[in-house]
Amino acid sequence: MNEINSVSPDYRCGFVAIVGRPNVGKSTLLNHLIGMKLSITSRKAQTTRHRITGVLTTESAQFVFVDTPGFQNKYRNALNQAMNRNVTSTLADVDVILFVVEAGRFGQDDEAVLRLLPQDRPVILVLNKMDAVADKAALLPFIEQMAQKRDFAAIVPLSALRALKLDVLQQAVEPLLPLSAPFYEEDQVTDRNERFLAAEIIREKIFRTMGDELPYAMTVEIEKFDEEMAKNGQELRRIFAAVWVDRDSQKAMLIGRNGEKLKRIASDARKDMEQMFDAKVYLEVWVKVKSGWADDTRLLRQFGFE
Structure with a gap:
């Protein structure tokens, strides 16, 4: 081009x-x-x-x-x-x-x-x-x-x-389409940043892992996202994510016995992130409970819903 x-x-x-x-x-x-x-x-x-x-x-x-x-x-x-x-x-x-x-x-x-x-x-x-x-x-x-x-x-x-x-x-x-010069560089595929994409990847792994047990009132918030260089010279992302649910029973389902489900969700998400970001990823995921968050406009804004 x-x-x-x-x-x-x-x-x-x-x-x-x-x-x-x-x-x-x-x-x-x-x-x-x-x-x-x-x-x-x-x-x-x-x-x-x-x-x-x-x-x-x-x-x-x-x-x-x-x-x-x-x-x-x-x-x-x-x-x-x-x-x-x-x-x-x-x-x-x-x-x-x-x-x-x-x-x-x-x-x-x-x-x-x-x-x-x-x-x-x-x-x-x-x-x-x-x-x-x-x-x-x-x-x-x-x-x-x-x-x-x-x-x-x-x-x-x-x-x-x-x-x-x-x-x-x-x-x-x-x-x-209207006659116009391109808005984005030719190698750009999205206007979303890695922080947003990380949250979406975690959310997808929750959907796929939980199946019919998935709580609808669930969302993912990236609380901390740091980019740094590892000792071996490879790029590193340190990502700390919270999964918000509506009830304590939903938290227990997401974590699973001995934390097995949450570990699998985090492991699968980390692998996809490393492939998408072309970098090493350190990922921590935990579950938080807030009753009625899906009707809380302040929290919805915090989670990025317009």
Whole structure:
């Protein structure tokens, strides 16, 4: 690519929101579009709680993808209201919207998200999880039905998990971006710092380790994050993290017998951090209890929820 200050006048750059109900594969889509694991994923709904930005730079365009939390209609605590505000504020600031639904499935929660989408932004309908559809021809009536709901700029069936047809989606998005020089350096993949990414990695390991025992009212706070040089000349990150839960019983579940679960969570998180940061990581994780934290606006601000 040319130097950032001497790009072609035909170069395009813009913000692309990825929206949809919980658990339709938005984070998986972001990760495969930018070619690295940036947004955490799990089978649990509402894995994503913060707005995550991933940057894809090509010879002709820079795509600034914004992964948003799944819009939540069922629970109305302060945490979910903050996440919903995150979604609606994002929609007002982007150039293109990717509306993600599961191929062949469109319910009330999807309809609620569709109603949120501004009329003055181009929207591409993304039919995700095509790999799970046995009879692709049976989707034609579904696509025709969806085309009646809005004048979509494009309808793109794909599989984020299998990275299938992502190039088709990229080609559909590019001409919708405004003419502009790139916002970020060509090797930059996110605007989030390592402190934020460390918290997200720990949270993902909790999701994956706890399974159905996962307490919804759980979040991770990085209390201390130091960068230094080890004696052998290798970069070192010293990270101290607190996992906040709502009840003492949840704390006991997270720690596990003889601390086994928490040790496994910390060990798995440390390995991912070392790979992502390309540095040695010293990590300590402990669990704290604060009843009602998900409705405490002061704590939500402390934990980074807008």
